Amino acid sequence: MVQEPLEVLNRYLTEHGMKHTRQREIIVEEFFKSNKHLQIEELLNQVKKVEPSIGYVTVYRTLMLLKECGLAHQRHFGEGKSLFEKAGDHHDHMICIKCGSIHEFEDDRIEKLQDQIAKRINFKIVSHRHEVYGCCSRCQNE
Amino acid sequence: MVQEPLEVLNRYLTEHGMKHTRQREIIVEEFFKSNKHLQIEELLNQVKKVEPSIGYVTVYRTLMLLKECGLAHQRHFGEGKSLFEKAGDHHDHMICIKCGSIHEFEDDRIEKLQDQIAKRINFKIVSHRHEVYGCCSRCQNE
DNA sequence: ACTGATTTGAAAGTAGTTTTCATTGGAGAT
DNA sequence: ATCTCCAATGAAAACTACTTTCAAATCAGT
Ligand SMILES: [Mn+2]
Ligand SMILES: [Mn+2]
Ligand SMILES: [Zn+2]
Ligand SMILES: [Zn+2]
Numbered sequence: 001m002v003q004e005p006l007e008v009l010n011r012y013l014t015e016h017g018m019k020h021t022r023q024r025e026i027i028v029e030e031f032f033k034s035n036k037h038l039q040i041e042e043l044l045n046q047v048k049k050v051e052p053s054i055g056y057v058t059v060y061r062t063l064m065l066l067k068e069c070g071l072a073h074q075r076h077f078g079e080g081k082s083l084f085e086k087a088g089d090h091h092d093h094m095i096c097i098k099c100g101s102i103h104e105f106e107d108d109r110i111e112k113l114q115d116q117i118a119k120r121i122n123f124k125i126v127s128h129r130h131e132v133y134g135c136c137s138r139c140q141n142e
Numbered sequence: 143m144v145q146e147p148l149e150v151l152n153r154y155l156t157e158h159g160m161k162h163t164r165q166r167e168i169i170v171e172e173f174f175k176s177n178k179h180l181q182i183e184e185l186l187n188q189v190k191k192v193e194p195s196i197g198y199v200t201v202y203r204t205l206m207l208l209k210e211c212g213l214a215h216q217r218h219f220g221e222g223k224s225l226f227e228k229a230g231d232h233h234d235h236m237i238c239i240k241c242g243s244i245h246e247f248e249d250d251r252i253e254k255l256q257d258q259i260a261k262r263i264n265f266k267i268v269s270h271r272h273e274v275y276g277c278c279s280r281c282q283n284e
Numbered sequence: 285a286c287t288g289a290t291t292t293g294a295a296a297g298t299a300g301t302t303t304t305c306a307t308t309g310g311a312g313a314t
Numbered sequence: 315a316t317c318t319c320c321a322a323t324g325a326a327a328a329c330t331a332c333t334t335t336c337a338a339a340t341c342a343g344t
Contacts, residue, residue, distance in 0.1 A: 019322065076218075107259060122278075
């Protein structure tokens with residue numbers, strides 16, 4: 001049975017002597033409401049619609065917290081701002097260099113080949129990033 | 143027949159009304175002398191042994207120049223400083239998160255699978271990065 | 285050597301975080 | 315309900331890794 005994100009977070013908070021706050025509640029709710037890859041500032045804008053006094057730093061810190069308890073992933077596509085997405089099944093990304101759209105993919109055959117190569121040099125894989133940059137279907141027709 | 147890096151560079155310089163300078167000569171020579179993935183500051187240190195008056199910015203600009211003429215690649219592993227390596231056959235990387243050592247690999251089967259996935263969504267690939275992070279053989283025994 | 289554009293190096297500027305610190309606020313104890 | 319204390323917050327400052335600016339120095343064609 002899968003744990004609800006909020007349960008995981010609440011357990012993490014109590015186990016670490018951390019507090020429940022209105023800000024965290026709003027930020028986490030807005031984050032999980034969206035299904036996109038979000039910049040900190042994008043999430044901040046969402047959050048400010050609910051509570052305008054919340055600042056960038058609190059959103060930033062809450063995302064770090066979600067990362068720490070494994071509920072979010074931080075991605076660094078290209079060279080600009082990083083993006084956050086909720087954790088879920090593993091996948092990699094194809095990123096359109098024209099419009100920025102992101103297409104997720106996953107392929108067990110690639111992951112297996114990757115494991116084989118690692119095993120050959122006795123390398124213990126902890127994580128990987130496989131990012132493909134190019135031009136999406138929509139951006140090719142214009 | 144393969145072009146010598148220096149020929150390629152010199153042609154690029156004259157074709158773009160750029161000049162041949164002692165600094166560029168030293169920096170390029172030191173860069174191609176090494177076979178590693180180098181930080182700007184590492185290359186700067188090498189260069190300063192030959193000519194201490196050369197500054198960071200000139201090394202930086204020369205590396206940008208080498209990138210522009212396709213003689214070097216810039217890599218962004220992890221989140222820190224970027225690394226530069228001379229251009230050559232395409233390959234991807236396994237990076238040890240303990241000691242920082244880098245193992246290059248290439249696998250046509252992975253590249254083919256990647257092409258297939260792209261074709262399926264009509265995505266035109268321009269470039270990709272496939273980086274595997276983990277623990278190298280040496281760092282596991284200690 | 286003269287000339288005019290290019291290069292150089294120090295310093296300043298930028299982007300995207302990340303840390304600091306004074307103040308506010310949550311929650312268990314009284 | 316109030317106390318108390320430690321954690322959380324937000325504004326501002328600091329930080330990192332570049333990137334640009336600008337005045338002085340260099341290069342290379344007359
Ligand atoms: Mn994703
Ligand atoms: Mn390499
Ligand atoms: Zn696109
Ligand atoms: Zn290692």
